[in-house]
Every structure is written in structure tokens, then in C-alpha cells.
Amino acid sequence: VYDNKSYTFAYKQVEGRISMSDKQLTLNAVEVLTAGPAKIKSTLKLLGEIKLNADKSVQIVSRVGGIVEKVSVNAGDNVRKGQVLATVSSQTIADIRSDLLAAQKRVGLARTTYEREKQLWEEKISAQQDYLQAQNDLQEAEINLSRVQQKLGALGAGTSGTGQARYDIRSPIDGVVTLKKVSQGQVISDIDSLFEVSDLSTVWAEMTIYAKDINTVKSGQQVTVKAAAFDANAVGKIAYVSSLVGEQSRTAMARVVLNNPNKTWLPGLPVNIELTSSEADVPLAVSIEGIQSLNEETVVFGRYGSYFEARPIKLGRKDDKYAEVLEGLNAGEKYAAGNSYLIKADIGKAGASHEH
Template sequence: MNFNIDKSSKKSGQMIAIILVIIISVVLGGLILKTEKPKAMTEEHEEHAEGEAHSEHEEGMSEESSGLDKQAIEAHEKQHAAQSPEVLKGPHGGKLFVKEGYGVEIAIFEEDTPPEFRVYTYLNEKPLEPTLSKVSLELARLGRTPEKFNFFKESDYLKSNATVMEPHSFDVHLNAVYNNKSYTFAYKQVEGRITMSDKQMTLNAVEVLTAGPAKIKSTLKLQGEIKLNADKSVQIVSRVGGIVEKVSVNAGDNVRKGQVLATVSSQAIADIRSDLLAAQKRVGLARTTYEREKQLWEEKISAQQDYLQAQNDLQESEINLSRIQQKLGALGAGTSGAGQTRYDIRSPIDGVVTVKKVSQGQVISEIDSLFEVSDLSTVWAEMTIYAKDINTVKSGQQVTVKATAFDAHAVGNIAYVSSLVGEQSRTAMARVVLNNPDKTWLPGLPVNIELTSSEADVPLAVSVEGIQSLNEETVVFGRYGNYFEARPVTLGRRDDKYVEVLEGLNAGEKYAAGNSYLIKADIGKAGASHEH
């Protein structure tokens, strides 16, 4: 019995010992876990794990409250006690930074005002009087000298002393002094920027030029029309009345000088040719008589008076023959033909039949215009000059003529400027003679005419190929290292090659010119945004 009691006591002592060991193990384990927890948080801080922690910060910040969430501040300080904190969104929609209970919210405001920095300060989740903090800011852009901003009180915030110029793509370093303690915060804001290596530029044929001075030509643009060169156009008439037997050409046909255009049957031509035949016979008879009388006179058989009379008759008959021949020549009619009544109307020049007003069987008179033949190797470009531009257009000025219906242009000089202004139109007219060897410029074709009215040297210009539109702004893509970044620009005068830059780009900066639209497309794919 005593044995059993001793045995039972021994078992109870073992159980108590086991329980004590378990309790001690649990206590030690708790102490170890408590000791390891700060270490794990420190390691997280050193590795900058942002995912869930950043989400907790954003959830902890209430946009509707004028103060700050205490839990968000505490979590923020624990994770970022040794360096600038993560960027949170503040109550005013700006970027919020908190350190040791002191908070700074910075925003770019541009509603009904030029873009400006606004800074809101907080202490322990409560708004802080702005004048208790002294804030300064340095803004660094690609390829530019850093800009410095100071701040002054405006309502419940601090306002920057200068405008925040576009683009809003930069590195920001903000320094705030509160209660004799300095706080430094930094963040980066990127928009309208892509990375492109030199090799990628070569593959995409992106041309990079340097912004600098250029000569800008101011041009005057006028409207005009191609017309026939009246100096090389001929109105063809019959010169004799008659009936048209045959028409050999149509409008638009090319003809050579001397080519028959139409054949006319004319009694007047028949009469003249009959007179010609009679005159030729009289000349023959007079010459025979003259030769006989000359021989008789030389042989002393007949009197000199008979010889002189025969000589005079010959001369008169020859003069009459010549007169009839000249008359036929003036009419353009031959001295003989298949029929004495036929008369061929011929082209006096090489050219194109631009007008045809005759048909077979038509009765015509000697004053009727039957054809117009024009030499189209040159044409006129006539332009309308408004009264305000009359003093700008001068004879001899070089102009560029451009077709409106297709891609064609030609260069010429003003040959004539009218000295009168139309009473109704209040416009004048100027004319340019254009070479037209390929018959590109057809009469009636509307054209635009550009002439250089002045030339000016500008200190800063870029190629017209470098100008693009992005987010409803006119931009140039500056080249900085391996980056292209959109730079909004204000433009001035321009011509076909260059555009003057008034603001937004500095002399010596490189920019994308040829194929710059590819950069715009890449920025669009990357999702260009305007961040504040």
C-alpha cells in the first residue's frame, strides 16, 4: 500500500514538471516573437516593401476630413522613419508626406489661374497654421537649370511665388522648417516622356536636330487661275467668204505650222486665180514682144520708141502679176490646186486647237473666227490681288504656283502687274509666265500662288516636321540622353521649312524632327497624362 502511494506521488511530480516546462516554453516563445517583431519591420523598411503598406496608408487618409488619419500617420512614420516617406494623396488632392508627426501636402493648382504650387501643413493629423512653416522648393527638369520657389501665405495654405511652367515633368525637392527643425521631402513626376536608344532612333529613322537661329520667309498667299498665253494664241479666220467643204481637225488636236485645218470653196478665190492666169499670159506675151522689139532695135530695123514701149508693157504686166500673187499669198491661198475655187485654211503656228467654231457645209464670211490655236509650251498664271496687298506685289518677284487639284508646283517670276483696280471687285491682277513643257498646267486650272513678302532672321526656330500636337497642346519632343520628352511651345512666324519658337525651348536643345510622329504614338501607347 505504501508502495502504491509513493508511486502515485512520483507520477504527480512528473506531471507538474512537464506543465512547468510547457509554461516556460510558451513564455520564452512569446518573448522571442516580441523581440523579433521590430527587427522584421526594420528589414521591411530597408527593403522598401510598398504594396500592402502603401494601400493601408491610402485607406487611412480620409479625403473628406480637414485633418489627417492618426493610424495612417503612425504607420507612415514607422515604415519611413529614416528617409523621405512614400507619396500619399492628401485631403486637397495633392501629394502628402508625413515625418515625425509633421505633414506636408503639395499640389499644383491651375483652375482659373496660371499653374502654381500650393502647400498645406499638418501637425499630428490637424491642419497647421501656414505661417509657422518656412517652405522652399527646388524643381529640376531634364536639360534645364533647377528652378527655385519660395512660398507665402494665402488663405489656409502657402502659395508659390512663381508659375509652374509646362511640362509638369520634373524632380521636386521640398524643404520645410517648422519649430526650428528641418524636414526634407522629394518626389518625381513624369509625363509625356519615353525612352528611346540611339539604335532605336536609327531603326525608326527619327531625325534629331538642334534648335537655333533661322531665316523665316513671310509669304503672301493668293488665289489664281491658269490661262492661255495670249501672246502665243492665234485666232484663225477664213479671209474670204465661202462654204466649208471639209474640217480636218477637232478641238484638242495638236497641229503643226502649215497644217490644213479646213477647206473652203470660195468664188472670190476662183476669180483671183482666174486673174492670175490672165496676168501670167499677159506677162508671157509682153516678154515675147519685148524680146522681138529689142532685137529689131539692135539690128536698126525698128525705132527705139517701139522697143521702149514693149519694155514698158512687159514691166506693167509683171507688176500686175506680182500684185495678184501677193493677194493670193496674203489670203494664204496657193496659186493652183485641184479646183480653182478651193481654199485651204492652215495653222500659222505649232500648237493645240483650243477653239473650233466651224463645221462642214457652214457658210462663212471673211471676218468669221473659225479656230483658235494656242502654243501651250508656256501659260499664264493670273492672280487676284486685294487692295491691302497691292504694294506687296512687285514685277520681277519670284513666286511659287501650286495646283489645288493635284500635287504639282512651278516657280516663276511676276511679269506684269496691272496699274488699275477694278471698280467693282476692288482688286488688281498680276501675271506669271510659266513654262509648260509637259502640258501639266491646263487653262482653267485653279491654283494657289505664294510669294515671299519679307525675310526675317529669328533667334530660335525648329523644323516644321518637329511640331506635333499632344493633349491639345503644341509640342516639340526634346532629346535628353536616352529620353524624348514633350515640351509645350509657343510659336511665331513660319514658312515651309521652319517655325519660330517664342517660348518652351532653349537654343542649342536637341529635338526630334523627321518622323517625330512616331514618338507621339509611343507616348500615346504609354498613356500620356497630365499629373498634378
């Protein structure tokens, strides 16, 4: 009898019971909790992989064909918006810049002619028709110049440069060079993808969902993403669940957008993803830390006065914090939780000395 309640010890005294004072509890940092109700979360564990955020990744092409004169960056380099990634020698650019020079000279010549004809007309020396023709020629020359300038602008080439044929390929965003498929001397066309630059401040964690779990996974659910290769985890929400199941794999895909300010989550990294699929209130539960195995039975160590007694229990549902107790322990009973393995070790020592 303890605390006006009767308990039946499951083991002989030496076998499953040990004395430990409150002072010893403190020294050994053994945590004592009270068995009672708890919320048990049902979690779904899924496998996933970190992927580039495709919304923040850019495939970079040269807008003109030519020969690569210089490559200024490598895969893995950080780049800023507008930074030169490579330089190309392009006949197309050379031709357009030649057109530009000719158009600029034509405008200069047309302006000189216009100003002269205007003065002659104002002085009543020449006919108005000659003045209007000169005005029209100037306007046409200016339109042609503007057209050539716009053509260069559309290609991302400056209207002036150190070389007539030189064309700089620049990064359109701040980010990291995640793919480089070009080298010096290479002949390229205007459709070749040369670089991929990605903003890694956010990444996607994509998970595979099996058919039986598809109805469990919903957009907006909170998930925990854990790295498989090292100790790192992050919390995010499901942003997208695919509406199609693969014909071969019979799986669907869901995606979480993760903030990645320290570049912890690198594309290609395998991850484990946990989400809470349901939550249940149970009348009696104990901490997972308090559950031990003794003589091939699942036990917790109940606290009765200065003694700990091994109590065989039958468990029901459990999560990473609590386990439901179906038999073997009453609500309100105290038990060892944190560092309960020390009590198991002491009982083991006591049993060994008794056998001798």
C-alpha cells in the same frame, strides 16, 4: 539635371516622358535636331488660274469668204506651222485666179508681139514707134501679172492649186488647237475667227491680289505655283503686275510666265500661288515636323539622355519649315523633329497602360 543644366519636367513621369535608345531612334527614323536661330519667311498665299500665253496664241481667220469644204483638225490636236486646218471654196479666189490666168496669157501674147516687133525694127522693116509700143505693152502686162500674184500672195493663196476656187487655211505657228469654231458646209466671212492655235510650251499663271496685299507683290519676285487638283508645283517670277484695281472686285492682277515643256499646266487649271513677302531672323525656332499636340497643349519632345520629355511651348511666327519659340525651350536643347508623332504615340500607349 541633365548635361549640367537643370530642367523642370512639365508632366508626371508616366504622362509625358518616355525612354528611347539611340538604336530605337535609328530603327524608327526619328530625327533629332537642336533648337536654335532660324529664318522665318512670311508668305502670301494667293489664288490663281492657268491661262494661255496670249503672246503665243493666234486667232486664225479666213482672209476670204466662202463655204467650208473640209475641216482637217479638232480642238486638242497638235499642229505644225503651215499645216492645213481647213479648206474653203471661195468665189473671190476663183475670180483672182481667173485674173491670174488672163494676165499670164496677156504677158505671153505681149512678149510674142514684142519679140516680133523688135526683130522687124532691127531689120528696118517696121518703125521704132511700133517696137517701143510693143515694149511698153509687155511691161504693162508684166506689171498687171505681178499685181495679181501679189494679191493672191497677200491672201495666203497659192498661184496654182487643184481647184480654181480652193483656199487652204493654214496654221501660222507650231502649237495646239485650243479653239475650233467651224464645221463643214459652214458659210464664213473674212472676219470670222475660225480657230485658235496656242503654243503651250509656256503658259501664264494669273493671280488675284486683294487691295491690302498690293504693295507686297512686285515684279521680279519669285513665287511657287502649286496645282490645286493634283501634286505638281513650279517656280517662276512675277512678270507683270496690273496698275489698275477693278472697280467691282477691288482686286488687281499679277502674272507669272511658267515653262510648260510636259504640258502639265493646262489653261483653266486652278492653282495656289505662294510668294515670300518678308524674311525675319528669330533667335530660337524648331522644325514644324517636331511640333505636336498633347493633352490640348502644343509641345515638342526634348531629348535628355535616353528620354524624350514633352515640353509645352509657346509659338510665335512660323512658315512651312520653322516655328519661332517664345517660351518653353532653350537654345541648344535637342528635340525630336522628323517622325516625332511616333513618340507621341508611344507616350499615349504608356499613359493608357498606366490608367489600367
